[in-house]
Amino acid sequence: MASGDGLRVIIVGAGIGGLSCAIACRQANPPLHVTVLERAPDILTIGAGIHIPPNACRILTNLGLLDKLSAAGGYEIEDFTLRRYEDGKVLAEKPLKGRMEKEYHAKWISIHRGDYQNVLLDAAVDAGADVITNAEVTGVVESTEGPQTAILKDGRRFEADVVIGADGLWSHMRETILQRPFSPKETGDLAYRGTFTREQLLALNNERINKLVDQTNVQVWMGPNRHAVFYPLRNHTEYNLVLIVADDLPEGVRTSPGTVEELAANFVGWDPMLSDIITCLKTSLKWKLLHFESLDQWTRGTMALLGDASHPTLPYQGQGAAMAVEDGAILGALFSKWQALPTTPSLTRSDKNKQLASLLTFYQELRQQRTKTNVAGAVGTRHYYHLVDGPEQEERDRFLAALMKTDWQGPCPFNWADAEYQRSLLGFDVCDDAEARFKVWAATI
Ligand SMILES: Cc1cc2nc3c(=O)[nH]c(=O)nc-3n(C[C@H](O)[C@H](O)[C@H](O)COP(=O)(O)OP(=O)(O)OC[C@H]3O[C@@H](n4cnc5c(N)ncnc54)[C@H](O)[C@@H]3O)c2cc1C
Numbered sequence: 001m002a003s004g005d006g007l008r009v010i011i012v013g014a015g016i017g018g019l020s021c022a023i024a025c026r027q028a029n030p031p032l033h034v035t036v037l038e039r040a041p042d043i044l045t046i047g048a049g050i051h052i053p054p055n056a057c058r059i060l061t062n063l064g065l066l067d068k069l070s071a072a073g074g075y076e077i078e079d080f081t082l083r084r085y086e087d088g089k090v091l092a093e094k095p096l097k098g099r100m101e102k103e104y105h106a107k108w109i110s111i112h113r114g115d116y117q118n119v120l121l122d123a124a125v126d127a128g129a130d131v132i133t134n135a136e137v138t139g140v141v142e143s144t145e146g147p148q149t150a151i152l153k154d155g156r157r158f159e160a161d162v163v164i165g166a167d168g169l170w171s172h173m174r175e176t177i178l179q180r181p182f183s184p185k186e187t188g189d190l191a192y193r194g195t196f197t198r199e200q201l202l203a204l205n206n207e208r209i210n211k212l213v214d215q216t217n218v219q220v221w222m223g224p225n226r227h228a229v230f231y232p233l234r235n236h237t238e239y240n241l242v243l244i245v246a247d248d249l250p251e252g253v254r255t256s257p258g259t260v261e262e263l264a265a266n267f268v269g270w271d272p273m274l275s276d277i278i279t280c281l282k283t284s285l286k287w288k289l290l291h292f293e294s295l296d297q298w299t300r301g302t303m304a305l306l307g308d309a310s311h312p313t314l315p316y317q318g319q320g321a322a323m324a325v326e327d328g329a330i331l332g333a334l335f336s337k338w339q340a341l342p343t344t345p346s347l348t349r350s351d352k353n354k355q356l357a358s359l360l361t362f363y364q365e366l367r368q369q370r371t372k373t374n375v376a377g378a379v380g381t382r383h384y385y386h387l388v389d390g391p392e393q394e395e396r397d398r399f400l401a402a403l404m405k406t407d408w409q410g411p412c413p414f415n416w417a418d419a420e421y422q423r424s425l426l427g428f429d430v431c432d433d434a435e436a437r438f439k440v441w442a443a444t445i
Contacts (some may be wrong), residue, residue: 009025009164010160011035012137012164012166012167012172013166013168014131015167016307016321017326018038018164019117019123019124019309020059020063020120020329021130021166021317021328021332023063023120023332024127024332025129028332029336034129035130039167040134043118048113048194048233048240049195051110051320052069052108063329066107076096076108077108077110079093082220083271085271086174088208088273094404100426101403103426104423105309106427110218110233116321121355135152136153138151144350145350147160147161161356162302162335164306164331165177169308170184173309177303182295184291186247187218188247189246189247189314190246191242191287191383192258194282194283195233196285197239198213215232221274224387224388225243225388226244227386228244229242229244232398236419243266244289255287257286258284258285262284270434289314290312291312291313291379293376295311299364301353302353303360306328314381319378326370330363330367331363333438337438337442355445384396384413396414400417
């Protein structure tokens with residue numbers, strides 16, 4: 001890095017985490033030189049719906065993306081509704097619209113995942129990131145004295161000061177950093193996900209569904225060992241359905257085609273409205289849900305991990321991508337502040353590498369406990385979503401009813417309803433915290 005130039009960073013993977021990191025790095029002053037290397041021939045904007053909870057929405061707003069997300073069909077969720085599985089009775093309705101901004105200074109948005117990724121991709125490219133597809137990274141040649149070199153499967157080589165592994169659940173960069181194999185663990189759950197149109201739902205001629213299609217709520221049916229999530233997308237022209245059931249795939253099988261009949265059989269005896277909605281699903285691919293409780297090492301020299309590469313989680317708090325956005329934004333902010341230190345321009349190459357390695361270890365310290373709490377929180381949410389009928393389920397439902405009357409201000413063993421837990425997850429400003437703690441780190445170098 002020549003004196004006065006922006007730092008050069010390679011980001012491996014153009015998922016939600018990698019692209020958020022690219023945007024944050026380009027918004028640094030001076031902007032970093034950002035190269036995103038993506039294995040896929042095209043950026044995969046596939047998928048169904050995804051939540052952008054306030055902790056991620058706050059960051060995306062600060063990155064100037066809120067209007068673009070809204071223009072791409074991102075909308076504010078009205079209420080989060082929990083229902084009893086067998087009859088759809090509403091057990092709890094937690095207002096999100098307005099309340100999220102009042103309490104946590106950011107909205108709770110839902111959006112089609114493909115539309116979200118497109119907004120991030122356009123923003124990264126517009127900001128000057130070089131996004132290269134057909135670029136599978138197979139290794140990194142490390143150096144303490146010079147730049148790091150990412151090696152591609154086709155033999156191309158790219159140099160940078162820092163390499164960030166944002167390559168998802170099956171991260172190759174994770175194994176490069178750990179120097180050993182490390183696979184995510186099976187959780188015992190699998191998901192079926194799909195979207196369908198308003199016309200499909202209206203064609204069911206179900207009065208309850210006709211009312212549901214105009215609601216702007218997240219609907220969750222909670223039942224023994226499974227749950228269902230339903231919400232609108234793209235201005236109520238499409239709808240997202242996720243069904244979570246016990247994993248019946250053989251160990252090691254990640255996805256497998258299922259049949260709609262098999263899927264529907266999992267929900268026999270559930271709310272007839274849900275059973276009707278399920279009939280709209282035309283595809284029924286099973287996705288095994290994986291995670292790991294924690295990873296001790298996220299960095300090696302001037303390489304680091306972010307997102308699912310370092311903390312994949314069950315999706316039950318809608319936080320996997322949100323945590324990846326937090327990681328990416330913090331990295332951008334830390335690099336920006338490091339560049340602005342008065343001592344940085346005069347450092348030797350090897351001293352720069354040492355400081356960057358220390359900065360990345362500091363990044364890991366900032367992120368590790370929060371992401372570990374999130375992974376454990378999603379496991380806790382599964383416990384309470386999936387309770388079988390009995391005393392614990394009755395207690396959960398009593399807690400929900402009582403907390404609804406307090407406007408969700410109070411303690412609850414079920415973290416979905418616990419005010420303190422929600423505040424720390426959704427309201428905590430990780431970027432402010434990182435900036436404040438950066439000063440402490442900078443004083444140690
Ligand atoms: C059913 C379900 C529902 C979910 N709902 C939500 C939700 O509502 N809210 C939320 O916040 N999260 C949700 N998540 C989680 C979320 O999808 C993930 O946590 C998030 O997408 C992780 O982003 P990432 O950028 O870390 O990884 P990914 O999105 O997996 O991106 C990794 C990228 O790296 C590329 N890549 C891989 N290997 C290489 C290589 N060697 N070289 C170059 N490129 C490579 C891949 O092609 C990919 O583009 C959900 C997950 C599931 C399964």
